[in-house]
Amino acid sequence: MAYSPRFAQNILTAAQRLHDNRTVAESSGDGASRYTSDLLRRYQNTAIKDVIRDLYTQYHDKVDQVIPEMVSESGNIALVSGLGTLQDGTWIVLEAAKSDYSLYYTKIDRNPMKIKTARDPMLTPTALHPVFYQIGLTIQVLPTTVTGPCHTWALMVPPDTLLDATGEVALAAVWDSEIVKRMVDYGIQDAKTSIAV
Numbered sequence: 001m002a003y004s005p006r007f008a009q010n011i012l013t014a015a016q017r018l019h020d021n022r023t024v025a026e027s028s029g030d031g032a033s034r035y036t037s038d039l040l041r042r043y044q045n046t047a048i049k050d051v052i053r054d055l056y057t058q059y060h061d062k063v064d065q066v067i068p069e070m071v072s073e074s075g076n077i078a079l080v081s082g083l084g085t086l087q088d089g090t091w092i093v094l095e096a097a098k099s100d101y102s103l104y105y106t107k108i109d110r111n112p113m114k115i116k117t118a119r120d121p122m123l124t125p126t127a128l129h130p131v132f133y134q135i136g137l138t139i140q141v142l143p144t145t146v147t148g149p150c151h152t153w154a155l156m157v158p159p160d161t162l163l164d165a166t167g168e169v170a171l172a173a174v175w176d177s178e179i180v181k182r183m184v185d186y187g188i189q190d191a192k193t194s195i196a197v
Contacts, residue, residue, distance in 0.1 A: 014183035047182035079148030
């Protein structure tokens with residue numbers, strides 16, 4: 001059982017920068033190592049998600065151009081009273097539209113309750129100018145009379161990589177140095193915390 005090549009290389013690179021004697025990324029290399037394979041795997045999975053989050057925060061509307069591998073279009077999402085269930089792994093819906101793309105919905109990031117209760121004087125959703133917001137894995141389209149199905153374009157969160165994973169690191173290889181840097185930062189922070197306790 002082994003990690004994918006890039007995932008394993010990131011573990012070995014981070015271990016080396018943490019002054020760990022690891023030569024094998026998997027648990028068989030845990031013997032003389034300060035950081036276990038499982039801990040380094042968790043560091044890497046956390047680092048991948050943190051990089052995605054920070055890139056979204058930094059590039060917001062252009063995140064699909066920065067990390068296109070993390071953006072996905074949904075299939076048909078049925079709307080019932082304006083509510084639809086998003087696919088697992090959806091983190092942030094970037095855009096939404098009627099499934100035939102004849103009508104795009106405007107994303108709202110502020111005051112959804114004021115808009116939902118028609119108390120926002122700046123924005124009143126109509127059938128020709130619907131809006132949407134997201135709560136967890138649910139999309140709400142207003143007005144609720146808008147019927148589906150709809151499609152979304154969303155930033156996805158990768159599942160954690162486990163031992164014997166068939167997939168590769170979710171982000172493109174260009175982000176590996178940032179992932180490793182964060183893994184090292186997590187390791188240093190853990191070491192400081194354990195010394196302080």
